[in-house]
Amino acid sequence: MAERSRGWARAVRGLLLDVSGVLYDSGAGGGVPIAGSAEAVRRIKASGLKLQLCTNETQATREDFVRKLRAMGFDISVAQVTAPAPAACRLLRERGLRPHLLVHDGLVPEFAEIDKTNPNCVVLGDAAENFTYANLNEAFRLLIGMEKPVLISLGKGRYYKETDGLKLDVGAYMKALEYACDIQAEVVGKPAKRFFESALAELGVPPEQAIMIGDDIVSDVGGAQQCGMRALQVRTGKYRPSDENHPEVKPDAYVNNLAEAVDIILQEL
Amino acid sequence: MAERSRGWARAVRGLLLDVSGVLYDSGAGGGVPIAGSAEAVRRIKASGLKLQLCTNETQATREDFVRKLRAMGFDISVAQVTAPAPAACRLLRERGLRPHLLVHDGLVPEFAEIDKTNPNCVVLGDAAENFTYANLNEAFRLLIGMEKPVLISLGKGRYYKETDGLKLDVGAYMKALEYACDIQAEVVGKPAKRFFESALAELGVPPEQAIMIGDDIVSDVGGAQQCGMRALQVRTGKYRPSDENHPEVKPDAYVNNLAEAVDIILQEL
Numbered sequence: 001m002a003e004r005s006r007g008w009a010r011a012v013r014g015l016l017l018d019v020s021g022v023l024y025d026s027g028a029g030g031g032v033p034i035a036g037s038a039e040a041v042r043r044i045k046a047s048g049l050k051l052q053l054c055t056n057e058t059q060a061t062r063e064d065f066v067r068k069l070r071a072m073g074f075d076i077s078v079a080q081v082t083a084p085a086p087a088a089c090r091l092l093r094e095r096g097l098r099p100h101l102l103v104h105d106g107l108v109p110e111f112a113e114i115d116k117t118n119p120n121c122v123v124l125g126d127a128a129e130n131f132t133y134a135n136l137n138e139a140f141r142l143l144i145g146m147e148k149p150v151l152i153s154l155g156k157g158r159y160y161k162e163t164d165g166l167k168l169d170v171g172a173y174m175k176a177l178e179y180a181c182d183i184q185a186e187v188v189g190k191p192a193k194r195f196f197e198s199a200l201a202e203l204g205v206p207p208e209q210a211i212m213i214g215d216d217i218v219s220d221v222g223g224a225q226q227c228g229m230r231a232l233q234v235r236t237g238k239y240r241p242s243d244e245n246h247p248e249v250k251p252d253a254y255v256n257n258l259a260e261a262v263d264i265i266l267q268e269l
Numbered sequence: 270m271a272e273r274s275r276g277w278a279r280a281v282r283g284l285l286l287d288v289s290g291v292l293y294d295s296g297a298g299g300g301v302p303i304a305g306s307a308e309a310v311r312r313i314k315a316s317g318l319k320l321q322l323c324t325n326e327t328q329a330t331r332e333d334f335v336r337k338l339r340a341m342g343f344d345i346s347v348a349q350v351t352a353p354a355p356a357a358c359r360l361l362r363e364r365g366l367r368p369h370l371l372v373h374d375g376l377v378p379e380f381a382e383i384d385k386t387n388p389n390c391v392v393l394g395d396a397a398e399n400f401t402y403a404n405l406n407e408a409f410r411l412l413i414g415m416e417k418p419v420l421i422s423l424g425k426g427r428y429y430k431e432t433d434g435l436k437l438d439v440g441a442y443m444k445a446l447e448y449a450c451d452i453q454a455e456v457v458g459k460p461a462k463r464f465f466e467s468a469l470a471e472l473g474v475p476p477e478q479a480i481m482i483g484d485d486i487v488s489d490v491g492g493a494q495q496c497g498m499r500a501l502q503v504r505t506g507k508y509r510p511s512d513e514n515h516p517e518v519k520p521d522a523y524v525n526n527l528a529e530a531v532d533i534i535l536q537e538l
Contacts, residue, residue, distance in 0.1 A: 131402045133437075140428065141435050158449045159409065166410050168402075172445040179444040180427045180437050 008230050008252040009268040014050035014205030016082075016196075016224065017041075018214035019057065021237015022258050023074055026162060030068050034236050036259030038073035043262050045075065047269060052203040053081045054196070054212065056155040056189040056219070058125035058170065060106040062086065082199035084154035084189035085110035088123055090198075091188060097150065099123040102139045102173075104130060121150035124177065124185070126157075126170045136173065143181045151177055155189035157219070161238075190216075191223025200227070211252075213261050215239050222249040232261055277499050277521040278537040283319035283474030285351075285465075285493065286310075287483030288326065288334075289429075290506015291527050292343055296432045299337050303505050305528030307342035312531050314344065316538060321472040322350045323465070323481065325424040325458040325488070327394035327439065329375040331355065351468035353423035353458035354379035357392055359467075360457060366419065368392040371408045371442075373399060390419035393446065393454070395426075395439045405442065412450045420446055424458035426488070430507070459485075460492025469496070480521075482530050484508050491518040501530055 017023065023041070024031040044051050053076060057065055062081045069076050085107055092099055098115045101108065103125035111123075122139045143149040157169035174185045189195050200207055207228035214220020215237030224231040233239060233251040236258075244254065255261040286292065292310070293300040313320050322345060326334055331350045338345050354376055361368055367384045370377065372394035380392075391408045412418040426438035443454045458464050469476055476497035483489020484506030493500040502508060502520040505527075513523065524530040 129402055131405070133398055133400045136400070137434070137436055140437050140441075144428070144435060158451070159413070165406070166413060167406055168409050168445065168449050172409075172449040175448040176437065176441040176445040180441040182427070 006253075006264055006268060008211070008232075009265045011209060012049065012211055012265055012268070013209040014052070014203045014211075015044060015265070016052050016054045016199055016203060016210060016212045016229070017258070018190075018212075018216065018220045018237075019053050019055040019069070021215035021239070022213060022234055023053075023069065024072055025237065026160075031072065033072045033074070034257060036257060038075075040259045040262040041074050041076070043266060047266055049265070049269075050203050050205055051080060052199055054190065054199040054214075055081065055083050056157065058084055058107055058154040058189075059104040059128065061109050064106060079202070082195070082202050084195070085125070087195055087198055088152055088154060088188045089114055091152065091186075092121070092123075097121045097152075099152070100139060100142050101125075102127050102130065102135055103154070104128050120146065121152060122177070123152045123154065124170060124174055125154040127173070128167070131168075131173055136176070140177060140180050143177060143183070149181050149183050151181070151183060151185040153185040153187050153189075156185075156187050190219045191226070193223070193227055196223055196227040196229070200229075211261075211265070213255075213258060217243040217246050217249050217251070221251045225249070225252075234258060234261065275522075275533055275537060277480070277501075278534045280478060281318065281480055281534055281537070282478040283321070283472045283480075284313060284534070285321050285323045285468055285472060285479060285481045285498070286527070287459075287481070287485065287489045287506075288322050288324040288338070290484035290508070291482060291503055292322075292338065293341055294506065295430075300341065302341045302343070303526060305526060307344075309528045309531040310343050310345070312535060316535055318534070318538075319472050319474055320349060321468055323459065323468040323483075323489075324350065324352050325426065327353055327376050327423040327458075328373040328397065330378050333375060348471075351464070351471050353464070354394070356464055356467055357421055357423060357457045358383055360421065360455075361390070361392075366390045366421075368421070369408060369411050370394075371396050371399065371404055372423070373397050389415065390421060391446070392421045392423065393439060393443055394423040396442070397436070400437075400442055405445070409446060409449050412446060412452070418450050418452050420450070420452060420454040422454040422456050422458075425454075425456045459488045460495070462492070462496055465492055465496040465498070469498075480530075480534070482524075482527060486512040486515050486518050486520070490520045494518070494521075503527060503530065 100119035153174040156171035212224030212231040221231040230252040369388035422443040425440035481493030481500040490500040499521040
């Protein structure tokens with residue numbers, strides 16, 4: 001399909017890449033690179049195209065996340081990662097919000113500079129083992145005690161797969177707190193438009209000259225298209241054949257993997 | 270208000286009573302009776318009116334629940350309690366469902382006679398301390414692995430109050446699993462119509478001759494009225510003055526407490 005019509009690959013100046021499912025598959029010991037992806041990242045950089053990673057990762061700081069990617073062979077710097085926690089910190093500062101954090105231990109350092117005394121909002125991430133009955137009740141009590149409860153959710157994923165099985169993602173716990181408090185959370189991360197816009201700003205390229213490449217039909221492809229970007233779905237990671245019949249979202253093209261996407265884009269340069 | 274128009278109290282043959290917030294307030298050591306309620310129950314029984322308790326209690330078996338009520342001075346038998354777990358057991362048997370239980374330890378004996386091997390549904394109750402990350406992931410994995418996931422929720426309350434603070438109720442966890450699996454739970458308990466209908470069957474009185482008395486404007490009053498019963502809201506338990514401006518539900522009358530309701534009903538007999 002990608003062979004037939006390559007109009008989508010023209011006039012590109014920058015690429016936004018999802019990470020899990022595009023660069024690597026999460027799994028034992030942190031994950032394994034997807035074949036050809038590290039080489040594809042090197043070719044993007046050598047071509048002069050701008051590159052930014054756009055991830056909903058919230059179990060580690062960007063520093064730790066980049067360390068893991070570099071160990072897998074990806075030539076990436078911290079400034080090239082757009083992630084929900086730094087975006088949430090900007091939002092907290094802009095609005096004078098002091099968060100109570102219900103997040104993974106690995107993410108806490110991202111909020112080191114943020115005033116967390118006398119909280120007036122709750123920030124929810126993929127807290128994993130920190131999703132205890134006591135912690136959920138604590139976050140709930142803080143919210144229900146606010147005159148106007150503010151819940152900021154770092155993503156709204158339903159679930160994800162780890163080597164020991166499927167895990168409920170942050171979106172499920174977001175829904176629990178939304179229902180209990182009769183409120184709507186503010187989502188920071190894909191597919192929020194504002195999050196893509198800050199990734200584009202960091203990329204330094206307007207949406208019509210950028211392509212998003214991801215494995216999630218709704219969060220990556222649909223979200224990027226809403227911002228005026230073109231978007232490709234790779235057939236790696238959480239891609240399922242049924243995605244190709246999605247009732248609402250249609251990617252600009254399908255590619256088998258990141259390497260194939262880069263092949264086509266570089267040919268059109 | 271109750272003084273002005275007592276038409277609602279005429280032609281009554283049976284009463285359905287909510288328990289927590291009507292008979293007693295939950296709190297330290299299991300709870301304390303609401304003033305006048307034990308005497309009101311005695312007067313109902315002496316009058317010849319039929320009486321059935323209709324509760325969403327799912328932290329204890331009916332036997333343990335009745336033991337607690339009797340210790341507080343309420344002359345109640347197990348057969349006079351309609352509760353979600355026995356209703357769920359009937360539903361499981363009718364449909365050949367084998368549950369995985371995510372419920373409070375105190376409720377497990379209610380399911381002693383039910384085949385729980387090779388589960389083909391999940392039954393969710395107010396599991397309290399059993400709402401762990403591991404247990405929620407386990408319930409989720411079972412559901413998402415089913416061809417057609419069946420989630421049966423014993424109630425759908427948002428939260429409740431205990432002496433050490435507010436707690437998320439079963440409804441919040443139901444919403445988390447609904448979202449993660451993209452399904453709708455089946456609710457057994459108030460305000461489900463079928464649950465009120467089985468309470469009426471146990472009461473042995475048709476809906477137009479029955480009155481529901483509860484403290485929850487939506488679950489007790491709204492649910493009972495949907496079944497053709499009259500319904501009173503007491504100004505005890507979780508009652509809040511703002512309930513009297515509820516946009517959708519209007520009780521047939523307000524009473525200050527169960528004792529006042531019984532005064533009026535017995536005068537009209």
